[in-house]
Amino acid sequence: MPTANLSEGLNTQGYSSAALWVVVVNYKTASLVLDCITSLIAEHQRGIQMSVVIVDNASGDGSLEILRQGLIALQNPNWIRVEPLPKNGGFAYGNNVVLQQALEAQPPPDYILLLNPDAAVREGAIAPLIQFLNANPKVGLVGSRLEDPDGTPQTSAFRFPSIWSELDHGLRLGAVSRLLAHRKLAMPTTSEPYPCDWLAGASLLMRREVLTTAGLFDENYFLYFEEVDFCHRAQQAGWQCWYVPQSRVVHLVGQSTGVTDTRRSPQRMPQYWFESRRRYFLKFHGVAYAAVADLLWMLGFSLWRIRRWLFRKPDTDPPHFLWDFFCNSLWVRRGIS
16 A cells, blocks of 8 residues: 655654554544644653654645644654555545554554544543553453543443444434433443443554454445444454543544534535445345344434424434435445445
């Protein structure tokens, strides 16, 4: 996979020797990346030794120059480098460039932290993740407590999607949600660590050994569901996933994609979301199960839309969501994208 260094003004001496690598994938969010990097510099000054790679997925909007100037203003830390890529291949593609380098590095890193460009680590956020892995050899992946800038917690740990979580997600009825409490996708926010099925990729730390047993990210996911797939394969390889709330990371939800930004009017869901969802269900559950999951979601969502209209509830759903879902369902389309 071709890559190139944004080498002007950057010193990468000793880059690959750190036990922790941090990967930040940028696509037209250079200002957010610099805020993220500033928070990492603060952690580095507190004694967390790391090497950081900023991957630019062919932004084409001047991001490389913004990053270059921003890093100069930050005095060009020699443990940070920028990796421009020839195309925008998505989240999995961008991360895989560095994950493959991590596997081939001499010496290789012990840990790799995936961090969103719209995330910023709180003081002391990285150490609890590393300490938890050191203390629990069967755990391969750990995730932070994600939160708003004011400290309001976000959902960070999840169960794997199932026909029951799809029904609950579409229907949004309190009685059914309580009945399916142990099947719901989102898991609770707690003050103590607990095991989960998968973790949000906005702040996800893994052992390097997870890559050697589970493989890299599946690049057939352009965006969304790639971390669900990765955690699923990691668990199949024998690794546990844990939520570690002692690690706190600010996450500006949707700022890097615009799709899930709750401060804007709902946007139409992009085609790649439907393709990623369909790929996940087909890959891990097969055609029959995926078709049932589609049917239950559409049934539940249709009932929700009727209830929303009858009781004049706010309409916060993406435009044309039911129609777009139907057109991308297994009842209309077949095969893994």
